[in-house]
Amino acid sequence: MDQANHVLVTSTAFGVPRDVYAGELGPALRLSFLEDVAPEDRQRLLSEVDAAIVLDPAAELSAADISAMRALRFVQTLTSGIDHIPAALFPAQVKIGNTAGSTALPIAEHGVAMILAAYKRLIFEHNQLAKGDWGFFRPNRSLHGATVGILGYGGIGRKIAELLRPFGVTIEAINRSGRTHDPIDYCGSLADLGEAIRRWDVIVVSASLNSATRALLDRALFERMKPGAVLVVLSRAEIVDEQDLYSHLVAVPAFTACLDAWWEEPLKTGRPFSTRFPFLELPNFIGSPHNSSMVPSMPRNMVVSAARNVARFFHDGTGAHFAAPGDLAR
Amino acid sequence: MDQANHVLVTSTAFGVPRDVYAGELGPALRLSFLEDVAPEDRQRLLSEVDAAIVLDPAAELSAADISAMRALRFVQTLTSGIDHIPAALFPAQVKIGNTAGSTALPIAEHGVAMILAAYKRLIFEHNQLAKGDWGFFRPNRSLHGATVGILGYGGIGRKIAELLRPFGVTIEAINRSGRTHDPIDYCGSLADLGEAIRRWDVIVVSASLNSATRALLDRALFERMKPGAVLVVLSRAEIVDEQDLYSHLVAVPAFTACLDAWWEEPLKTGRPFSTRFPFLELPNFIGSPHNSSMVPSMPRNMVVSAARNVARFFHDGTGAHFAAPGDLAR
Numbered sequence: 001m002d003q004a005n006h007v008l009v010t011s012t013a014f015g016v017p018r019d020v021y022a023g024e025l026g027p028a029l030r031l032s033f034l035e036d037v038a039p040e041d042r043q044r045l046l047s048e049v050d051a052a053i054v055l056d057p058a059a060e061l062s063a064a065d066i067s068a069m070r071a072l073r074f075v076q077t078l079t080s081g082i083d084h085i086p087a088a089l090f091p092a093q094v095k096i097g098n099t100a101g102s103t104a105l106p107i108a109e110h111g112v113a114m115i116l117a118a119y120k121r122l123i124f125e126h127n128q129l130a131k132g133d134w135g136f137f138r139p140n141r142s143l144h145g146a147t148v149g150i151l152g153y154g155g156i157g158r159k160i161a162e163l164l165r166p167f168g169v170t171i172e173a174i175n176r177s178g179r180t181h182d183p184i185d186y187c188g189s190l191a192d193l194g195e196a197i198r199r200w201d202v203i204v205v206s207a208s209l210n211s212a213t214r215a216l217l218d219r220a221l222f223e224r225m226k227p228g229a230v231l232v233v234l235s236r237a238e239i240v241d242e243q244d245l246y247s248h249l250v251a252v253p254a255f256t257a258c259l260d261a262w263w264e265e266p267l268k269t270g271r272p273f274s275t276r277f278p279f280l281e282l283p284n285f286i287g288s289p290h291n292s293s294m295v296p297s298m299p300r301n302m303v304v305s306a307a308r309n310v311a312r313f314f315h316d317g318t319g320a321h322f323a324a325p326g327d328l329a330r
Numbered sequence: 331m332d333q334a335n336h337v338l339v340t341s342t343a344f345g346v347p348r349d350v351y352a353g354e355l356g357p358a359l360r361l362s363f364l365e366d367v368a369p370e371d372r373q374r375l376l377s378e379v380d381a382a383i384v385l386d387p388a389a390e391l392s393a394a395d396i397s398a399m400r401a402l403r404f405v406q407t408l409t410s411g412i413d414h415i416p417a418a419l420f421p422a423q424v425k426i427g428n429t430a431g432s433t434a435l436p437i438a439e440h441g442v443a444m445i446l447a448a449y450k451r452l453i454f455e456h457n458q459l460a461k462g463d464w465g466f467f468r469p470n471r472s473l474h475g476a477t478v479g480i481l482g483y484g485g486i487g488r489k490i491a492e493l494l495r496p497f498g499v500t501i502e503a504i505n506r507s508g509r510t511h512d513p514i515d516y517c518g519s520l521a522d523l524g525e526a527i528r529r530w531d532v533i534v535v536s537a538s539l540n541s542a543t544r545a546l547l548d549r550a551l552f553e554r555m556k557p558g559a560v561l562v563v564l565s566r567a568e569i570v571d572e573q574d575l576y577s578h579l580v581a582v583p584a585f586t587a588c589l590d591a592w593w594e595e596p597l598k599t600g601r602p603f604s605t606r607f608p609f610l611e612l613p614n615f616i617g618s619p620h621n622s623s624m625v626p627s628m629p630r631n632m633v634v635s636a637a638r639n640v641a642r643f644f645h646d647g648t649g650a651h652f653a654a655p656g657d658l659a660r
Contacts (some may be wrong), residue, residue: 110448113452117443117447117452125619126616126618132604134595135618166496272462273463286449289459290466313407
């Protein structure tokens with residue numbers, strides 16, 4: 001056995017070619033794919049692994065597998081969100097890296113598409129036209145002059161701010177630190193949300209799901225929103241109280257909600273798509289099937305982002321991007 | 331009677347307050363509203379008028395009225411398009427001003443909304459979700475890297491180029507001169523369209539309707555478009571051959587068309603909305619009821635733009651913006 005650091009890929013999801021992993025990790029790291037490992041070699045190989053690249057590690061590795069990974073120092077996810085990974089799955093000293101930002105571009109485009117579709121009521125008017133109802137005189141809205149609030153100012157949120165700049169909007173953000181060097185109009189922390197949200201015409205949810213953000217947008221905050229506000233949920237639906245959102249949509253017809261992320265998604269539940277309330281029957285609601293990142297470049301970008309972060313970790317333990325441990329599932 | 335130039339407003343459409351006209355025209359110009367004029371004063375007043383601000387002059391003025399307007403030098407429309415005004419309605423020496431650009435901002439936003447809605451298939455996926463069909467695995471598209479062709483590079487086209495800049499797209503334009511000082515990637519004239527259109531992922535129609543553009547986009551040009559191209563029609567549907575578009579949509583499912591302007595609109599025809607072909611039954615089609623400019627600021631912006639242009643005309647006959655006479659109806 002050589003002394004090279006050893007990286008184990010536990011999932012080759014999305015069919016990205018193996019040479020993409022190898023190319024980004026470089027020749028100095030040893031690379032194994034779990035699906036190649038013979039049962040009789042599994043324990044020994046796991047004991048040698050310094051880092052793992054994972055998709056859904058609770059499904060890909062057993063408790064015995066993880067116990068055997070005595071040299072493990074770094075777990076790198078292929079995903080940006082890590083709220084599907086139990087906090088107790090790996091020992092506390094194992095650092096976690098995610099692929100934050102790797103899919104930000106298409107998700108941000110999707111967010112802008114939803115904001116504009118809501119402002120222009122594209123879906124409602126299209127479906128009315130299909131019924132022969134010519135909505136020429138129903139008033140339309142310009143985004144120019146609006147205040148856009150971004151809850152969770154990471155890769156997606158920053159890209160949305162960049163895409164919206166020529167639209168003549170005011171950009172306000174909420175992040176963990178309450179600070180940014182970006183040229184936006186306001187940045188606060190979660191403690192400032194209750195006041196900031198009163199100013200927002202558009203509310204973009206691009207935050208991580210964690211104990212501070214779960215069910216954060218509830219009736220109390222909906223009541224502070226402008227009546228004509230547009231809510232766009234891109235990261236996790238669990239940040240929004242499902243029942244309170246539905247009640248608000250029914251009570252305030254001028255308000256619009258756009259969801260790409262949902263509370264119950266087939267990939268999470270194993271069941272067909274459903275909602276507890278009939279959101280999709282409402283005229284002031286737009287839904288998409290969490291496909292904002294599903295562009296052809298996505299799988300490769302995720303693998304490149306993950307493998308690069310692993311390479312940085314071994315090149316310089318502090319040079320890698322680490323996920324916030326608080327974002328792991330409790 | 332004083333020597334002030336005399337401006338007659340033949341339509342107070344949209345209910346914009348009269349002081350908006352007066353404020354923009356300034357105290358040096360005499361201002362009358364046709365609806366105030368008593369029948370016995372009509373002939374005399376019309377004979378004194380130097381300029382008229384009109385909406386639909388063929389409906390607002392009779393042939394006898396126009397004959398009486400012997401001092402008329404300038405007709406200013408409240409609209410940007412002038413293809414509803416017969417070329418022979420006013421004497422040839424009367425100059426025509428339009429409000430090009432006054433509604434460009436909301437129309438450009440609408441165009442970007444449609445481009446993104448087409449790329450993200452927002453309407454199709456929303457309606458599938460409403461039927462319980464979870465489209466997570468249907469591939470999505472990023473606008474990043476696309477080539478956007480703008481046919482008619484006036485107020486709307488230039489604003490779309492500006493709004494799309496941070497999306498990482500290549501911008502190409504076709505205008506009358508084939509030249510622009512704007513920082514875009516290519517500018518050609520109509521003679522270049524046949525070659526340019528082969529490069530375009532998005533085709534925005536924001537040209538005036540005239541003899542050179544009527545039914546310009548026909549089967550021959552559709553066959554040159556990329557199979558996955560997105561066509562967005564914002565100015566006049568008559569620039570597109572209705573039957574050829576429908577046939578192309580049916581033959582090429584990857585192609586998407588978005589129409590805000592239509593061949594038969596209730597305001598033009600006096601009949602309910604209808605199309606000769608069932609466009610709205612197609613999954614690769616998005617329609618809106620020509621409401622792209624119908625934002626609250628629109629009527630006032632049109633009046634301000636029109637009155638300012640009239641003030642410029644009298645301040646300096648060459649300082650005003652003149653519409654292209656070829657855009658009048660033949």
